[in-house]
Amino acid sequence: MAGRLASIASQMDKLYEFDREPVSLDxxxxxxxxxxxxxxxxxxxxxxxxxAFFVLHGVTAKDLLVGLxxxxxxxxxxxxxxxxxxxxxxxxxxxxxxxxIAGPGLTIVYNLANAVLYCILAGAMIAVSxxxxxxAFRIKTPALNAVFPSSIGWVLLTIIIGGLFTSLAILGFxxxxxxxxxxxxxxxxxxxxxxxxxxxxxxxxxDFSNFWEIATTKIWNGIPxxxxxxxxxxHIMFFxxxxxxxxxxxxxxxxIFRYAKKWTYGLYTAFGxxxxxxxxxxxxGIMVAAVGREMNPGLMAYESAGLAGVAGLLLAGWTTANPTxxxxxxxxQTITPNWPRxxxxxxxxxxxxxxxxxxxxxxxxxxxxxxxxLVLMPMGAIVFAExxxxxxxxxxxxxxxxxxxxxxxxxxxxxxxxxxxxxLMPIHLYFRWLPGxxxxxxxxxxxxxxxxx
Amino acid sequence: MTKKGLTALSLVSLAACLAAPVLRxxxxxxxxxxxxxxxxASVGWFVFATLWARRR
Numbered sequence: 407m408a409g410r411l412a413s414i415a416s417q418m419d420k421l422y423e424f425d426r427e428p429v430s431l432d433x434x435x436x437x438x439x440x441x442x443x444x445x446x447x448x449x450x451x452x453x454x455x456x457x458a459f460f461v462l463h464g465v466t467a468k469d470l471l472v473g474l475x476x477x478x479x480x481x482x483x484x485x486x487x488x489x490x491x492x493x494x495x496x497x498x499x500x501x502x503x504x505x506x507i508a509g510p511g512l513t514i515v516y517n518l519a520n521a522v523l524y525c526i527l528a529g530a531m532i533a534v535s536x537x538x539x540x541x542a543f544r545i546k547t548p549a550l551n552a553v554f555p556s557s558i559g560w561v562l563l564t565i566i567i568g569g570l571f572t573s574l575a576i577l578g579f580x581x582x583x584x585x586x587x588x589x590x591x592x593x594x595x596x597x598x599x600x601x602x603x604x605x606x607x608x609x610x611x612x613d614f615s616n617f618w619e620i621a622t623t624k625i626w627n628g629i630p631x632x633x634x635x636x637x638x639x640x641h642i643m644f645f646x647x648x649x650x651x652x653x654x655x656x657x658x659x660x661x662i663f664r665y666a667k668k669w670t671y672g673l674y675t676a677f678g679x680x681x682x683x684x685x686x687x688x689x690x691g692i693m694v695a696a697v698g699r700e701m702n703p704g705l706m707a708y709e710s711a712g713l714a715g716v717a718g719l720l721l722a723g724w725t726t727a728n729p730t731x732x733x734x735x736x737x738x739q740t741i742t743p744n745w746p747r748x749x750x751x752x753x754x755x756x757x758x759x760x761x762x763x764x765x766x767x768x769x770x771x772x773x774x775x776x777x778x779x780l781v782l783m784p785m786g787a788i789v790f791a792e793x794x795x796x797x798x799x800x801x802x803x804x805x806x807x808x809x810x811x812x813x814x815x816x817x818x819x820x821x822x823x824x825x826x827x828x829x830l831m832p833i834h835l836y837f838r839w840l841p842g843x844x845x846x847x848x849x850x851x852x853x854x855x856x857x858x859x
Numbered sequence: 860m861t862k863k864g865l866t867a868l869s870l871v872s873l874a875a876c877l878a879a880p881v882l883r884x885x886x887x888x889x890x891x892x893x894x895x896x897x898x899x900a901s902v903g904w905f906v907f908a909t910l911w912a913r914r915r
Contacts, residue, residue, distance in 0.1 A: 588908045591873060592901060599880035603893055612885045711880075712894030714901040 428497035428664070435665045440674040443662065446590035448650075448682030449597065451534040451723035452527075454703040455771050456649075457690030460637060462550075462699060463772075464630030467621045469639035474687065477646025478679040484647070484654035485663075486672030488786075492793050493663030494671075500660045501737060504785065507792045509806035511813040516785055516821075517737045523652070523778045524734035525754060528727040529564075529762035530771055532571060535723030536563045536762070537704035538716045547702040548765030550633060555763050564762040571724055572755025575731045576748045586725040593725070594681055596718030600710030601689035604696035625695040644836045645772065646683055651779025651839060656786040661736060701769070731755055773835060780839045784824040787846035788817050791854075795847075801854050816857065820850045865911040872903035 460470060496503050501520075505513045537547045545559040555561045606612075610620050630636045653659040654675075663671065693706040707715035734754035735747065742750060761767060767774055796803045806814040824846040828838040860868075876897060883893035 584912060585909070588905065588912050592876065592904050592908075595873065595876045599876060599897060602880040603883045603890070605884055606886065610884075711897055714894070714898040717901070 433665060434667050436667075437671055437674055440662075440666065440671050441677040442587060442590070444675050444678030445594075445681060446586055446678075447726060447729060448678030449590060449594045449686050449722065450682070450726035451531045451703070451719055452726070452771060453597065453682060453686040453722070454690045454693075454706060454719060455530075455534055455701070455768065456645075456775075457687030458694035458701060458703070458706065459634075459772050460642065460687065461626060461691045461694050462631045462701060463634045463637040463641070464628050465626055465637040465642055466628040467618070467626040469637070470626050470642055470688070470691070473639045473642025474646050474684045477643040478676075478683050480643075480647040481650060481654060481683075482673060482675050482679055485659065485675045486670065488790065489654045489657055489659050490663045490666060490669040490672035492657065492789070493660040494666055494669045495793075496660065497664045498660065499664065499736060500657045500785075500789070501739075503660065504789060506804040506807040507789060508785070508814045508817045509811040511811075512806075512818050515818075516782075519781060520652075520658070521734045521737035521754065522757070523781060524730050524737060525758040526761050526767050526774065527778065528571075528730040528734065528754075528758040529568070529760075529764075530767045530774065531723040531727040531730070532564055532568045532758065532762035533765060533768035534703050535720045535727075536560070536567050537702055538707055538719040538723075539563055539567065539704070541704045541708055541716065547704065548769055550701055550769050552769055553764065553766040555765060560765070561763045565759055567723075568755065568759025568762050571727050572731065572752065572759060574724070575728055575755060576751050586728060589721045589725050593718050593722045594686065596707070596711055596715055596722075597686045597689040600707065600715055600718075601692040604693060604710045607696050608692070625691055631699055641834070641836055644840075645775075646679075648779045648836065648839055649683060649775055652782040652786075655839075655843060656779060656782040657789055658733070658782070661733070727758070731758065734758070776835045776839075780828055780835075780842065781825065783839050783843055784821045784846035785817075787824075787843050788820060788850050791847055791850045795851050796854065799851070799855065801851075801858050816850065816853045820846050820853065823849065860910070862911065862914050865907050865914065868907040869904060869911055872900050872907055875900035876904060 465473075492503075501513060501517055504516060508516065536545075539545075540547060540560070540563055543559065543563070545557065545563055548556055548560065555564075605617075605620075608620050608624050610617050628636070648655075650659075663669075666672075690703075690706065693710045694701065697706050697709050703719055704716065707719040709715075711718065731751060731754050734757075735750040738750050738754055739745070739747075742753075745753075792803050795801075802808065805811065806817075824842050827845055828842040831838045831841065879888070879893050879896040879900060882888045882896075883890065888896070
């Protein structure tokens with residue numbers, strides 16, 4: 407038994423041996439793989455929540471459509487022009503590239519923050535999936551203002567689902583990723599089917615003649631529910647843009663694009679953005695309107711697509727929690743270099759499961775997504791500066807690596823200082839990252855220039 | 860079964876998944892029938908698409 411375990415652990419270690427070195431040319435992937443990857447990853451359980459929250463925040467139909475079209479385009483362009491070019495030049499994950507720039511000490515701090523943030527995101531997906539299973543056991547979905555778990559049933563449910571997701575991730579990440587490919591098109595169909603099937607309940611006629619009227623009066627009618635602030639076009643546009651901020655501007659997706667043949671592969675993210683972050687959000691908005699604007703993804707899925715809808719919600723949660731656990735594991739791996747892959751995944755899964763018990767991460771998902779991107783964004787600006795700006799200004803790049811620094815104190819100062827300034831900005835949380843990015847970029851370049859002189 | 864056969868059956872299942880809500884939207888079937896057809900077509904998709912993926 408012990409020998410078999412050692413053998414499995416050894417095989418899993420081999421699966422990830424490329425994490426720490428630049429990807430070799432024979433490992434590069436085709437564009438179709440990227441299209442499939444993004445299409446699958448961005449139709450997740452959280453889509454059931456995000457689109458529904460837009461309705462609860464009282465956005466109008468026109469603001470929603472324009473905001474999603476423009477915001478998603480900006481996200482695609484961020485992947486294409488900021489993340490992918492650095493990835494194909496370095497062929498490294500952000501963690502290993504950052505180590506050269508920020509030093510191993512700061513990389514550890516960054517990775518710890520990154521791993522915790524990934525775990526919270528995966529935890530939110532587990533919580534959303536739990537609302538589906540909870541229907542069968544009459545476990546109440548947490549209220550919109552809930553922070554702590556309201557019942558032992560909710561805690562048990564999230565622990566069981568989290569444990570299951572983690573076990574599956576440990577037992578066979580690669581095979582399960584292949585199964586996730588099978589799930590992706592079907593999960594997308596669940597969103598479309600669910601929305602289409604509940605349209606008659608909202609009063610939409612079979613010839614679609616009154617769809618816009620229903621959309622503007624019964625779905626996205628501009629009236630927020632009690633306790634939710636009203637969203638405008640700008641909120642939607644910025645949300646769609648920063649929803650994956652850590653991945654594109656924050657450069658976490660260097661881990662994915664290091665396998666790209668060309669930087670233009672960034673455009674393949676459109677396969678994730680428009681079906682997932684536009685159509686699926688619109689569909690979940692329709693579904694929540696059909697259940698009387700009650701934030702209960704499990705109920706929405708069941709009412710709109712029956713048992714298949716519930717299964718869809720569970721699978722959507724799992725297929726997205728799986729790569730998120732992988733990313734969290736990658737982030738933890740630099741802190742625990744001697745740990746085998748399964749142990750790192752187990753640690754990430756245990757943290758994720760613990761966090762999923764707290765409904766605050768699920769009921770405040772939109773704000774959490776904003777904070778998550780904001781926290782990691784300054785490091786993206788620092789890497790961008792080192793990669794593109796420093797060579798042009800003849801500032802020494804990778805000082806931490808060349809001089810053997812454990813901490814690049816300039817980078818740490820810019821990171822903390824930017825976050826402090828963002829915290830103090832008198833604007834909505836969703837808009838703070840953009841000025842914050844330029845503050846981080848300019849401050850890091852100027853401080854490094856000062857150090858040079 | 861051949862790979863082509865599995866591909867065809869997978870696509871038919873997925874098409875049935877889409878047809879069910881369309882028929883429901885047009886008022887041709889009841890909500891219960893829609894959910895049942897959608898569930899059956901979904902099972903079909905997972906069976907045939909998984910077998911197809913294993914042969915890939």
